[in-house]
Amino acid sequence: MSHLIIVPIVLPVLAAVLVLLAGQRRQTLARAISVASTSGLAAVALALLIAADTGEYRVYALGQWAAPFGIVLVLDRLSALMLLLTAVVGVCSLLYAVQGCDQQGKNFHALFQFQLMGLNGAFLTGDLFNLFVFFEVFLIASYGLLAHGGGEARLRAGIHYVVINLAGSALFLIAVSLLYGVLGTLNMADLALKVAAADIEDAALIRSAALLLLVVFALKAALFPLYFWLPDAYSSASAPVAALFSIMTKVGVYAILRMYTLVFGAEAGAAQWVAAPWLLPAALATLALGMLGALASRRLKGLIAYLTVASVGTLMAAVGLFSVDGIGAALYYMAHSTLIIAVLFLLSDLIARQRGDHRDRLERAAPVAQPVLLGILFFVGAIGVAGLPPLSGFIGKVMVLQSATATGAVYWVWGVVLAGGLLSIISLSQAGSLLFWNTDVKAEKPFVAAPASAAAIMPVAALLAGIAALSALAQPMKRFAGDAAVQLLHPAGYIHAVLG
C-alpha cells in the first residue's frame, strides 16, 4: 500500500513544525523549509495526478480501519487536479512571499503550511465529518494569514470573514450530524448508498440536510447571495495570501462537485440532483454581479476580487448543468481561473509598489518604474481573465458555452457569459489605460519607485507560463477534465473502490 497519497497532508505539517522549532529568529531556515516542502508537494501532486489518470481510485484507510468505520482518503482525477493546482499556486505565492511579505508578521510560514495541509486534506478525504475538520484547518489558517501584515482594512475585513465563516461552520456541523442522525454514517460513499436506499419518510430530512450543506459550500465558493465576504477579504489580504486564496474559493466548488454528484447525484433517489435547480440561477447571478462589481471597483485589487467572484459564477454555471460536458468545461475553466487570478493578485502588488501613495487605487498617478514589463504582464493577464483569445480563458469560455448549447438554459448561459465578457473588457481596458497610459509624467515623484527584482517577477511569469501551457495543451487538459467528469457522474466506481 503506497503512502504517497497522505504525503500532501503530512509533509506540510512536518514543515510547519520544523519552522516553529527553528524559531522566529532563523528566518532564512524557515523560508528554506517552507519552499522545500511546497515544491515537494508539487512533485508529489504531479505523481498523484499521473497515478489518478490511470482511472483507478486510490483508497487509503487511516489506522487500517476500513470504510465506513474508519476515515479513508480517496484519490480520483478531480482530487488529484485540485492537489496539483494547490501546489502550483502555493509554490508561486510562496516564492513571491519570500521577497519580503513574509516578514511583515509572525508565523507566516507555519500558517502557510497549515493552510496547504487543510486544503489538501479537504481534497482527499472521503469522510464528511473529516471534511469538516479540514475545512476548519484551512479556515483558521486563512484567518491568520488574512490578518498577516496588520492594517485597519485587514482587521475590518477579517472580522467579517471570520464571523461569517464561523456561522458557516456551525451550519456545517448541523448538516453533517443531521445526515448522521438520519442515515447513521459519515463516510461519503456509504452515505451515497444509504441515501439511495433511504425511506421516503426521511426524504425531506435528507434533502433539507443536503440543501443546508449546499449553503455551507456556496458560502465558501462565494456564490450569490453569499459572496459578500469575499471582495473585501481578498482585496485587503497581502498579495501572496490573496493569490493563495484563489484556490480557497475552489474548495467550495470542489465540495459541491463531490457531494452533489456522489451522494446527491443520479442514484440519490428521493434526493436526486437536489442542488441542480438552485445552482445555475445562483451562478449566473454571481457572474453578472461580479462583473458589475468589477466595473464599479475603484481599486485594482478590488477589481480582481470581483473578477474572482465572476469566475466562480462562470464555472458554477457549467457545473450547474451536471453533464459530462458541463463539468469537464468547469474543471478546465477552474484550472484557468485559479492560475490567472493568482497572477493578477501578485501583479497588482508589483504595480502598487511602484505607484507610491496611490498604491493600487485606480486614479491618475506618476508612471510606474517598469512601464513596459508591467504593462505587458498586465495586458496578457487581462486578456487571460477577460476570456479573450488565444489564452485558456477563451478556450474555457468556449467549452462552457458549448456545454450549454444543447440544454434549455442555453440562452441564459450564453447571454450572461457573453455580456459578462464585454463588461470585463470594458473595466479592464479602463483600468489598464489609467495605470499605464493616463500617467502624470510631469509629477515629480515624492518617492523612488524601486523596480521589481527578477525574483519578484519570476512567480508571476511562472504562473503565466502555466496559463500558456494550459492553452497550448488544451486538448489533453480537456481530455483529463472530461474523464474526471465521467468519474464524477458515475459514482459506482468510487463507491465500490471505497466500500469494496
Add this chain to the structure above:
Amino acid sequence: MELLVASAIGVLVACGVYLLLRGRTFPVVLGLTLLSYGVNVFIFVMGRLQSGTPPIIKTGAAGYADPLPQALVLTAIVIGFGMTAFVLALAVRARSALGNDHVDGVERSGPERVR
C-alpha cells in the same frame, strides 16, 4: 423528554442567532458561544437519548449510548474553543487598532471603503 431537548436546543440556537446579529464584537462572540452550545448538543442527540448507558465497555452493561456522536462533539467542542479564542483576540486587536468594537470597524455609519 425529546420535546424538552428539542426545545432547549431551539432556544439556544435562537438566542445565539439573535446575538450573532448584534453590532458589537463581544455580543457576537457570546452569540457564537450560545450557537456552538446548541450545535454541540444537536450533534450529541443525533445519537438519540439514552440514560445511564455510557459507552464504556463493561461486562453485563444494559446497553451503550451511541459513542460516535460523542466523539464528534468532543472534536467540535475543541475546535469551537479554538475559534472562540481566535475571534476574541481579533476583537481585541480590532478594538485597539480601530478605536471601536463595532463589527464593521466603524462607529454607526457604514464605512467609507475604497474598492
Add this chain to the structure above:
Amino acid sequence: MSLLLIILFPLLGAVLPTIAIRWGRNASAGSAAGVAIIPLALLFLDAPQVFAGKIVQAGWDWVPAIGLNLTFRLDGLGFLFALLILGIGLLVILYARYYLAERDPVGRFYAFLLLFMAAMLGIVLSDNLLLLLVFWELTSLSSFLLIGYWKHHADARQGARMALAITGGGGLALLAGVLLLGHIVGSFELPVILRSRELIQGSPLYLPMLVLILLGAFTKSAQFPFHFWLPHAMAAPTPVSAYLHSATMVKAGVFLLARLYPVLSGSDAWFYLVSGTGLVTLVFAAYVAMFKHDLKGLLAYSTISHLGLIMLLFGLSTPLAAVAGVFHIINHATFKASLFMAAGIIDHESGSRDMRRLNGLWKYMPHTAALAMVAAASMAGVPLFNGFLSKEMFFTEALELHQAGTLWWIVPAAATVAGVFAVAYSLRFIHDVFFNGEPVDLPRTPHEPPRWMKVPVEILVVLCLLVGIFPAYTVAPLLDVAAGSVLGGPLPEFDLAIWHGFTFPLLMSVMALTGGVLVYFALQYRFNLHMIVQSPSPGRRFYNRALARLAGLSVAITGGLQNGSLQSYLALLVAVTLLAGVFPFWQLGWHSGGRPLGMMDGVSGVAWLLLVVSAVCTVIWHRRRLLALIFVGVIGLVVSLIFVRFSAPDLALTQILVEVVSIILLLLALYLLPQTTPRESSVARRMRDAGLAVAAGLGTGGLVWAVLTRPQNTISSFFLEQSVPGGGGSNVVNVILVDFRGFDTFGEIIVLSIAALGIYAMISGLRVERPALDPAGRPWAAGGHPLLLRVASRILLPLALMVSVYLFLRGHNEPGGGFIAGLVTAVALIMQYLASGIAWTEARLRLDHQRMLAIGVLIAGLTGVASWLFGAPFLTSAFAHLHLPVLGELPLTSAMMFDLGVYLTVVATTMLMLVTLGKIGARENA
C-alpha cells in the same frame, strides 16, 4: 507549412524592431520590413497553385475537443487579402519611418504593427472558423494598442477603448454566431461548412445565427449604427489609419461575409439585413463626410461609406454584385490608403489637418497634390481611375435588382445620391486643401516631404491608374480567382472595359459627377461650408452616456448589495439557510417518526428551565457584558449536565473544563473591551433579528424532534464491538478519538495549534490603551495578588498535575484522556498566572509554548508515521497490556503516544492563548 510561416514570421518577428531600435530608426524600420517581406515571398511561392484554381491547405490539431484546430487555407480570396495586408503593410512600414517623430517610441510602433499584420493574416488564412475568431479578436487587441499609441492624448485613449469595446463586443456576438453555426453543421472547418448550404439555411437556428454573425461583421466594418468608433480611431498615427482603418482591418467584416457568402447568402434575411445596412451606411456616411473639416475625419466617413457600398454589393447576392464587391475591396484599399498617406504628409508638413486653414497648398507641395488628386479622382469614381470601374459595376447591379419589387428604384437612386456626395467630398478634399485661397496661420510653412515618404503614395497611385486604364491586363486574373473563391462556383460573364457604350449606369455616373460638382460649390460658396459646424457624432454621445449609465448602475447595485454591514450579510445568510432548510418540508411535508419517547423527570425539567431562563437573560442583558457572561457560564454548566444525564461522561468533563478556560478567556478579553454595549439597533432591526432568530430556533428544534422520533440505524455497533479487541480500550469514545477516527483528532489539535499561533502572531506585543477607571468609576483593582489564592494555587499545582497524569493514563478505559488531562494541567498552570502574576510565574516556569506546541504536534504526527515502518497506514495503532500497582491493568498502546502528543499540544495552545491575551492586560497594571 508555408501558410503557418506566413503568419509566424510577423508574429515572432514583432520583437525584432524593439531590439533593432538600439541601432536607430532605420534599423528598426528595416527589420520590420524584412519581417514583412519574407511572408510576401512565401505567398508568391504559392501563387501558381492559387491561380491554377487550387486551394493550398495545411493543418494541425489544437483542441479538436471543441473543434478549434490550426487549419489554414489559401484560396483566391485569401490570396487577395494576404497580398493587400503584406503589400500595403510594407508601404506603411516605409511611410511610418518618416512619419513618426524623433520622440515617438518607433520600435514599439513596429512591434504592434507586425502583431496586427500577423493577426490579420491569420483571419484571412484560417480554414477553421474558431481559429478565425481567435485572430479576429487579436486584431481588435492590436488595433487597441495602435490607436492608443500616443497614450498621452486623451482622445487616443478614449478612441482605443471605444474601438475595443465595440469591436470586442461584436467579436463576442460573432463567437455566439460561430458556435451556433458549428452546432448546426457539426464542425468549424470551412470545407465542411461550405458544403452545408441546405443544412444551414434549413435550420431553425439560421436567423439567430445570421444576426449574431452579422453583428460581428457590422461592428468590425463600422456599419451604421456601429460606425462611430472608426472616426475616433483616427486619433491613431496616420500610418495606422491608412493600414488598419481603411485598407485591412475594417475589411475583416466584409471578408467574413465573403468567406461565408456561399452558405449564408441568398436568403431574404440576408438580403434585407446586409444590403439594408449597407445602403444606409453608404448614403449616411457619404453625407456626413462632406461636412467634416478634419482631413482624416472626411476620409474616415468616406471609408465607412465605401464599406457600406461593399456590404450592399454582397447583400444583393447576385454573382456579379459579389464580383463587384471584391473588385471594390481592391480599389478602395489602394486609393484610400494613398489618400490617408497624403493626408498624413499634409499634416506632417503643415502641422494641421483642418481644411478651414489648409488652403492653396498647391504652391507649396505640387507633387503631393498631384498624387492626392489622382487618388481622390479614383475615390470619386472618375473614369480612367480604378474607382470608376467597380462603381460602374455597382450601378449596373443596382439596376438588376428584382427582390425589392415595386421599390426597385430605391437602390439605384440611393446609389446615385451617394455617388453625388462622394464626388462632392472628393472634390472638397482637393479644392479646399490645394486651392481655394491661401493658408490660414498654419503652425509651419508647408513644403514637400522627404523623398522616400512619397514613394508609397506614388506606388499606390500608379496602381490606381494602371487598374483604371488597363484592368484586363492588370487586375483581371487576381479578381477572377478571388471572386471565384467567394462564389464557390463558376464566374458570371463580365468584362472589365471602361467603355460599355451609352448605358444607364453611365448616365448615373454622369449625374453623380455633375451633381457632385454642383453640390460642392453650392456648399462652399452658397452656404459657406467652413462655417457649418457639425455636432460631435451622436453615436459617441450615445456610447458615452450608455457607459456612464452602466457605471452608475454598477456602482448603485454593488454599493447596495455590498453595503459593508456584517449584520446584513449575516441576516442574509440566516435567511438563505432558513429557506434551504425549510423548502424540502414545504415540498414533501413534515413527518415525525414513531420511536417511543423517553419519560421526562423533574430534575431535567429544572435544568431545562435554568437553561432557557439564563439563555433568555443573556439576550436581555447582553449589553451589560459581565452579567451576560455569567449567564453564559451557567448555560455551559447546564449543557455539561445534559451530557451527564444522557450518558456522556467524557463530554461532561470536557465541557466543564473548556467552559472554565473559555470563561477566563472571555474575562481577559472583556478586560480589554468596553464593558457595555450601546443600544444602537432600531426597533425594526431588532424585530427583524428576533424574527430570524425565532425561526432559526424553531427550525433547529423541529429538525431535532424529527430525528429523535425516528428509529436509529448506525454503524456505531462496530465501534462498541471492536473497541476492546481492536482498539485495546474500553472507553469507546476515547478509542474512537485516538484510534478509529484518530485522524479527526489529528486535525483537531492542528486547528488548536493554528488558532494559538494566529493569536500570537496577531496580538503579541500589542499595547492597549484602557481607561484608568472602570465604567463605575472605580480604578481597575488588579494590583497585588491575594495571598490565600497564591498559596492555595501553589499547593494545588502538583496535585492537579498528578490528577491530570491519572486522567491521562486511565483515559483509554475510563473517562479521561489526553485532551481532558491537558486541560486540567492548563487550568492548574493558569491558576499560577492568575494568583502570582505573569512575571513571577514565567520566571519559575520556563516554557516556550510555541516549541512545546510544535513538539506535541510532532509526537502525534510521528506516531502516525511510525506505523509506516510496520507497513501499516498512517495512525495504525498497536498495543500491549501491562500491570501496575494502583492503576491496575494498564494498556500500553501506540495510541497513547498519540494521546501524549494531544496532551502536550492542548497544554501548549491553551497556555499560549491565555498568556498572550493576558500579557496585554497585565502590561498596564505593571
